[in-house]
Amino acid sequence: MSSIRALYKETLLARGKAPSHRGAPEGFATHTARGENAVCGDRVLMALDLRTGRVRFSGHACLLCTASADVCAELTTGLSREARATLVASFLSALARPSGESPADDGDFAAMPSVLSAFSEVRNWPIRLGCVRLPWETIAKLEA
Amino acid sequence: MSTVTDSAHGGSRDRVSGAKSPRSPERDYFPALVDPKRVYLDSAATTLVPSPVIDAVLSVYREGLGGVHRGVHALAARATERFELARQSIARHVGASEFHDVVLGRGTTEALNVLARGLSESLREGDEVLTSELDHHANIVSWQLATARVGAVVRVVPVDAHGVLSVEAVHEHLGPRTRVLALPHVSNVTGAILDVKSITGAARARGAIVIIDGAQAVRHLPVNVTELGCHAYVFGAHKTYGPNGVGVLVAERSLLEALPPLHGGGHMVTNVASHTSTLAPSPARHEAGSPNLEGVLGLEAALEYLHGARLRGAFERERVVARAVRSRLSSMGFLRLLGCAEPSVGIVSFVTIGMHAHDVAAFLDSEGIAVRAGRMCAHPLFERLGQSHAIRVSLSAHSDTDDLDTLEEALRGAQELFA
Numbered sequence: 001m002s003s004i005r006a007l008y009k010e011t012l013l014a015r016g017k018a019p020s021h022r023g024a025p026e027g028f029a030t031h032t033a034r035g036e037n038a039v040c041g042d043r044v045l046m047a048l049d050l051r052t053g054r055v056r057f058s059g060h061a062c063l064l065c066t067a068s069a070d071v072c073a074e075l076t077t078g079l080s081r082e083a084r085a086t087l088v089a090s091f092l093s094a095l096a097r098p099s100g101e102s103p104a105d106d107g108d109f110a111a112m113p114s115v116l117s118a119f120s121e122v123r124n125w126p127i128r129l130g131c132v133r134l135p136w137e138t139i140a141k142l143e144a
Numbered sequence: 145m146s147t148v149t150d151s152a153h154g155g156s157r158d159r160v161s162g163a164k165s166p167r168s169p170e171r172d173y174f175p176a177l178v179d180p181k182r183v184y185l186d187s188a189a190t191t192l193v194p195s196p197v198i199d200a201v202l203s204v205y206r207e208g209l210g211g212v213h214r215g216v217h218a219l220a221a222r223a224t225e226r227f228e229l230a231r232q233s234i235a236r237h238v239g240a241s242e243f244h245d246v247v248l249g250r251g252t253t254e255a256l257n258v259l260a261r262g263l264s265e266s267l268r269e270g271d272e273v274l275t276s277e278l279d280h281h282a283n284i285v286s287w288q289l290a291t292a293r294v295g296a297v298v299r300v301v302p303v304d305a306h307g308v309l310s311v312e313a314v315h316e317h318l319g320p321r322t323r324v325l326a327l328p329h330v331s332n333v334t335g336a337i338l339d340v341k342s343i344t345g346a347a348r349a350r351g352a353i354v355i356i357d358g359a360q361a362v363r364h365l366p367v368n369v370t371e372l373g374c375h376a377y378v379f380g381a382h383k384t385y386g387p388n389g390v391g392v393l394v395a396e397r398s399l400l401e402a403l404p405p406l407h408g409g410g411h412m413v414t415n416v417a418s419h420t421s422t423l424a425p426s427p428a429r430h431e432a433g434s435p436n437l438e439g440v441l442g443l444e445a446a447l448e449y450l451h452g453a454r455l456r457g458a459f460e461r462e463r464v465v466a467r468a469v470r471s472r473l474s475s476m477g478f479l480r481l482l483g484c485a486e487p488s489v490g491i492v493s494f495v496t497i498g499m500h501a502h503d504v505a506a507f508l509d510s511e512g513i514a515v516r517a518g519r520m521c522a523h524p525l526f527e528r529l530g531q532s533h534a535i536r537v538s539l540s541a542h543s544d545t546d547d548l549d550t551l552e553e554a555l556r557g558a559q560e561l562f563a
Binding site for chain 1: 499500501502503507518532533561
């Protein structure tokens with residue numbers, strides 16, 4: 001098993017402890033979707049304001065899930081439904097593949113926004129994949 | 145004794161005298177603990193298995209035993225004899241009387257469902273089944289499903305703000321329509337021990353059938369179902385140093401004889417025609433299908449191990465470590481223990497202030513420490529306590545102060561990383 005600090009990179013720690021896109025005040029969202037990980041109790045709500053294209057999140061989740069939700073909200077803000085679906089599918093697909101022997105082999109993440117590569121290590125921690133996937137699987141349920 | 149970890153010598157060292165606390169001698173019985181750095185604190189989920197149990201399980205395959213209650217050849221006869229001797233041994237271990245039968249099934253959850261489904265056949269609309277907020281889902285959902293079929297009602301005895309289920313609260317909730325009282329002997333979250341004997345008399349006087357979930361009790365306490373006075377007591381092998389896939393339902397024979405079986409199949413019938421069958425007497429009528437022979441022999445060996453461990457002082461050592469766990473964790477400012485009931489066994493749950501339990505548990509795992517994180521299949525209790533998740537440390541016969549030292553150091557490491 002890889003080091004715990006390889007999993008909890010500084011980027012993820014920062015995002016998880018102080019997310020920039022948390023909080024969906026009343027009246028913000030035109031569309032919402034909820035997700036829950038029954039195993040660990042993580043709960044997220046992904047909120048989209050279709051008028052501005054902004055995405056935010058709320059909920060109670062572990063640090064990995066919170067960081068993932070924060071990145072998800074940031075990267076999907078301003079995307080069309082189709083572009084959001086493409087990004088979600090690409091990220092979830094990358095998470096599903098075994099990690100390469102070195103970062104240079106990680107073609108899956110190289111083709112996506114660089115911030116997502118911070119999550120590549122979770123593939124060595126299968127039990128935590130659900131935490132990272134949850135916000136993305138949740139936003140995929142948005143009907144807009 | 146105040147200790148510091150001295151990994152070079154193995155075992156803790158007293159801060160003042162420098163004397164070394166030896167590792168628990170019970171560790172030598174567990175092959176999974178051959179790595180001295182492994183700290184297993186998740187016995188409430190499932191216990192590690194000692195060598196005698198492994199040997200008992202493998203003996204079935206090595207000797208070619210099989211066909212319990214089914215063959216006339218020597219291997220089947222031997223298997224049947226071993227199986228029934230194990231049943232008698234299990235009965236003795238839990239203090240079953242001549243008026244009890246021991247049903248050997250697949251687990252605690254199945255045993256509770258056997259009772260719930262069977263008893264629901266005699267419930268009427270408006271009858272009540274009394275459970276508690278302290279219960280594991282197995283003793284909640286099984287009754288919800290069973291009562292919904294007949295329009296009976298599940299009533300829930302609340303715990304107090306500290307997660308304590310009081311005997312007084314149970315008595316207050318016993319009513320004229322209470323037909324079944326089903327409670328946990330030991331909480332899988334707080335470790336609190338329920339004073340079952342103080343409840344069974346009153347419940348019986350009201351005509352209620354008393355069922356006790358002993359899943360967390362048998363590995364920590366000497367259990368005598370006759371003295372407890374309940375109608376039925378259930379527990380599983382895999383939380384009692386035994387193999388997976390075996391559960392025990394020990395109950396009054398009169399109850400089991402009247403209880404409709406949950407499963408139908410071989411062995412639980414004496415005669416089968418195309419359209420009707422004659423049920424076998426208890427316990428056979430509740431043991432449909434081929435039994436888990438290796439599991440039952442493993443459970444027998446587990447209970448024998450437990451008896452020996454108790455004679456070697458393991459129960460008392462575990463109590464000492466449990467007191468130390470509560471004392472030292474409660475002194476760590478970034479933790480808050482859940483529940484404060486005494487008496488209790490070595491199960492301690494706590495919330496990590498400013499950190500998510502899942503992250504902390506992952507960090508502990510990276511340090512070789514196995515704990516449980518989440519809501520422990522006890523959602524109503526967590527709802528009452530206003531918590532969404534916690535970490536649970538659950539001790540075993542092999543737990544020692546060295547485990548606690550390692551845990552404490554790792555918790556501080558987690559705080560440095562996550563807080």
